[in-house]
Amino acid sequence: MGIDTTIIIGLLPFLFLLISILGGTNGVDNRYDFPSDFIFGSGTTAFQVEGAAKEDGRTPSIWDTFVQSGQQTGDTDVGCNQYHKYKEDVKLMADVGLDAYRFSISWSRLIPNGRGPLNPKGLEYYNNLINELLLHGIQPHVTLHNYDLPQALEDEYEGWISPKIVEDFGAYAEVCFREFGDRVLYWTTVNEPNVFVLGGYDLGFLPPERCSFPFGQNKNCSKGNSTTEPYLALHNILLAHASAANLYKTKYKDKQHGRIGISIYGITLAPSTNSKEDVHVAQIAEQFFYDWVLHPLMVGDYSNLMKKIVGSKLPIFTKDEANLVKGSCDFIGITYYGDMSCKYMSNNWSGEYRDVNADLQAQIGFLSAAEKSLTSAKSLKGVLQYLMQEFGNPPVIIYENGFETERNSSLQDVARVKYMMEHIQVVFDALRNGSNMNGYFTWSFIDVFELLTGYKTSYGLFYVDLDDPNRKRYSKFSAKWYSNFLKGKTSTSLDSDAATKLLFYS
Numbered sequence: 001m002g003i004d005t006t007i008i009i010g011l012l013p014f015l016f017l018l019i020s021i022l023g024g025t026n027g028v029d030n031r032y033d034f035p036s037d038f039i040f041g042s043g044t045t046a047f048q049v050e051g052a053a054k055e056d057g058r059t060p061s062i063w064d065t066f067v068q069s070g071q072q073t074g075d076t077d078v079g080c081n082q083y084h085k086y087k088e089d090v091k092l093m094a095d096v097g098l099d100a101y102r103f104s105i106s107w108s109r110l111i112p113n114g115r116g117p118l119n120p121k122g123l124e125y126y127n128n129l130i131n132e133l134l135l136h137g138i139q140p141h142v143t144l145h146n147y148d149l150p151q152a153l154e155d156e157y158e159g160w161i162s163p164k165i166v167e168d169f170g171a172y173a174e175v176c177f178r179e180f181g182d183r184v185l186y187w188t189t190v191n192e193p194n195v196f197v198l199g200g201y202d203l204g205f206l207p208p209e210r211c212s213f214p215f216g217q218n219k220n221c222s223k224g225n226s227t228t229e230p231y232l233a234l235h236n237i238l239l240a241h242a243s244a245a246n247l248y249k250t251k252y253k254d255k256q257h258g259r260i261g262i263s264i265y266g267i268t269l270a271p272s273t274n275s276k277e278d279v280h281v282a283q284i285a286e287q288f289f290y291d292w293v294l295h296p297l298m299v300g301d302y303s304n305l306m307k308k309i310v311g312s313k314l315p316i317f318t319k320d321e322a323n324l325v326k327g328s329c330d331f332i333g334i335t336y337y338g339d340m341s342c343k344y345m346s347n348n349w350s351g352e353y354r355d356v357n358a359d360l361q362a363q364i365g366f367l368s369a370a371e372k373s374l375t376s377a378k379s380l381k382g383v384l385q386y387l388m389q390e391f392g393n394p395p396v397i398i399y400e401n402g403f404e405t406e407r408n409s410s411l412q413d414v415a416r417v418k419y420m421m422e423h424i425q426v427v428f429d430a431l432r433n434g435s436n437m438n439g440y441f442t443w444s445f446i447d448v449f450e451l452l453t454g455y456k457t458s459y460g461l462f463y464v465d466l467d468d469p470n471r472k473r474y475s476k477f478s479a480k481w482y483s484n485f486l487k488g489k490t491s492t493s494l495d496s497d498a499a500t501k502l503l504f505y506s
Contacts, residue, residue: 028428030488035431039139039439040486042093042461043102043399045146045191047076048448050106052083056121058109061148062159066207074454080446080464081471083125088473090132092462093445096479097486100139102399102441103129104146104191107172114150115168123179130183141186141399141441143263144173144244147196147207147451154208160233161201161210166240173244177252185258187248188333188399189241193234194289195265201229202355206451215355226355228313235315238296238325245328263333263399264293268379269342269364277344284309285342285362294391300326309359331438332387335400336423338372339379341365369404369457373415377422384430384437395436398427402443402459411463416478424485442482446473 031040047063053076060068067076082089093101107114109122130140149159157164173189181187190196196206201224204211210224211217245260252258267289271278284305291303300322302314317325345363347354357364380401387396403419420442427440447460455466461479465472 027425030484031486032488033428038431038437039099039397039441041098041100041102041139041141041439041441042096042443042445042482043141043441044080044082044444044446044448045104045143045148046106046109047104047146047148048444048450049080049103049446050083050109051077051079051081053077053079055083056109056125057112057119058106058122059112060151061106061108062151062154062207063148065151065154066209069209071205071209072449072454074449075466076449078471079449080466082446085471086125086129087132089446090129090136090138092473092475093133093138094136096461096483098138098445099486100141100186100439100441101133101445102141102143102188104143104148105176106148107145108148108150108152111150111172111175112152114153114156115171118175126180130180134183139186140180140184141188141397142176142180142184143188143191144176145169145189146191147200149208159208160197160236161229163236163239165236166243169240170243170247174247174251177248177256181248181252181256181258185256186331186397187258187260188263189244189260190237191263191333191399192265192335193237193262194267194293197230197233197237198356201233202226202357215358227353230356231310231313231315234292238293239321242321242325242328246324259330261329261331261333261395261397262293262297263335264290266334266336266380266383268336268339268383269362270339270367270375270379272341272343272363272365275344278342281344281360281362282342285360285364288360290386290390294332296322296325297329297332298326298391298394329394331395331397332391333397333399334383334387335443336376336380336383336398337400337402337404337443338369338376339367341367373403373419376419377426380423381426381430384426384435385433388435393434393436395438397439397441398423398437399439399441400443401440404457404459407447407455407458411474411476413476413478416459416476417481420478420482442478 047061053064105126110119112119133140153159153168159165199206200208201210202215204216204221210229211221212224212226213221215226241262248260267286269282269286271282287305288309291306295303301317307314343363345361347358347361401423403416405413424440427437431437444459446462447458447464449455450457461476461482463474463476
């Protein structure tokens with residue numbers, strides 16, 4: 001059956017754009033150009049996708065409280081409802097051809113009080129999800145903490161700024177290793193600690209909204225200390241990670257044969273101007289945000305750069321803690337989206353009254369999706385080179401990489417496909433240049449409740465109709481392209497004929 005010529009004419013601008021962006025990349029053709037053990041996947045996290053927030057014994061996390069405070073809008077009680085639709089979602093993953101699915105466990109669903117008795121329904125859900133993934137040949141990659149500490153622990157002792165968190169996190173991690181570790185081979189302890197502590201404990205625009213005047217971007221900064229708490233929280237995160245990793249390696253790894261790591265936000269900073277001051281502070285700040293997490297993990301101590309910039313506010317590792325932290329990662333996870341802007345900011349505050357940005361003398365800001373897309377692939381190449389050169393080329397998995405669009409924009413998300421192709425090419429080139437890359441995951445598998453924008457924007461391969469009580473999923477062009485790429489049916493250098501076929505006949 002032919003296609004109406006009026007439809008063709010109407011689609012011509014889209015077709016020309018599609019052909020132009022798909023026609024010029026050389027190098028990688030499809031996933032079979034990668035090593036056979038290279039992992040391609042996609043991901044979500046518990047709070048952003050599960051829904052069922054008040055069902056089956058789950059208690060609030062600090063992210064629930066954040067939404068309830070009015071900092072974000074949107075229904076997360078039902079949300080995307082993967083808690084009830086996980087079988088349907090896993091079937092979609094299998095149809096796409098994913099090797100792996102990265103998800104996080106809701107601590108407050110599994111252990112409602114943060115410590116103590118397990119929730120049988122929570123245990124049942126995660127067992128069911130893991131088993132369903134394996135039934136379809138999909139590896140589960142599990143994150144233990146993603147901005148969603150149980151509110152009970154935040155209320156009891158202020159969560160990550162208390163040393164008590166190290167023991168409680170270790171106990172939670174052991175439950176996960178014991179109950180799920182016979183089927184899970186990849187564990188991430190904490191996601192994006194270098195952003196979590198900035199947003200949650202310095203600027204206050206992320207849970208748990210701790211900050212202090214004049215630094216907080218949250219006008220309701222009624223608790224916290226932006227000067228000291230970001231450093232204290234990240235220090236405790238490193239200790240909690242190391243404690244959990246040590247437990248896994250000494251008690252479970254020989255039996256379960258898995259790997260454990262941590263995932264950091266891959267920050268790349270573009271100078272706001274070409275001034276020497278902006279260029280210099282962007283270089284220093286970028287190094288700072290990697291050193292903050294990775295230097296202790298590799299060396300057992302904070303870098304000299306960190307010590308010089310932060311001074312006496314920087315916590316100190318004991319000898320035993322240093323030995324515990326050093327070498328506690330089997331791999332480093334990277335979440336990467338694109339550049340942020342950075343501008344030199346002079347200040348005359350004494351060190352004890354500075355927050356992180358003031359310590360750096362940097363003003364860091366967000367760029368639009370369009371602005372980020374112009375330099376994102378090139379900047380990712382720089383990140384991977386930096387990890388090779390400065391940190392001994394550790395095993396790396398890109399656990400999040402995605403392109404932001406308005407949530408209700410077209411299912412023909414051509415710009416997202418272009419973004420994916422460019423970044424997969426960078427990953428391929430890095431492998432050829434000796435990078436110890438182990439995997440690449442898109443963010444996100446379906447449209448979810450986003451950390452910064454709620455339901456206003458999306459990154460998913462599948463659209464979720466939130467107005468439909470059944471939360472119906474619809475595949476986007478990016479899902480079809482990724483599926484064809486993973487199955488060897490298409491390439492990152494599609495010609496015009498192939499582009500047309502993919503558009504009309506997929």
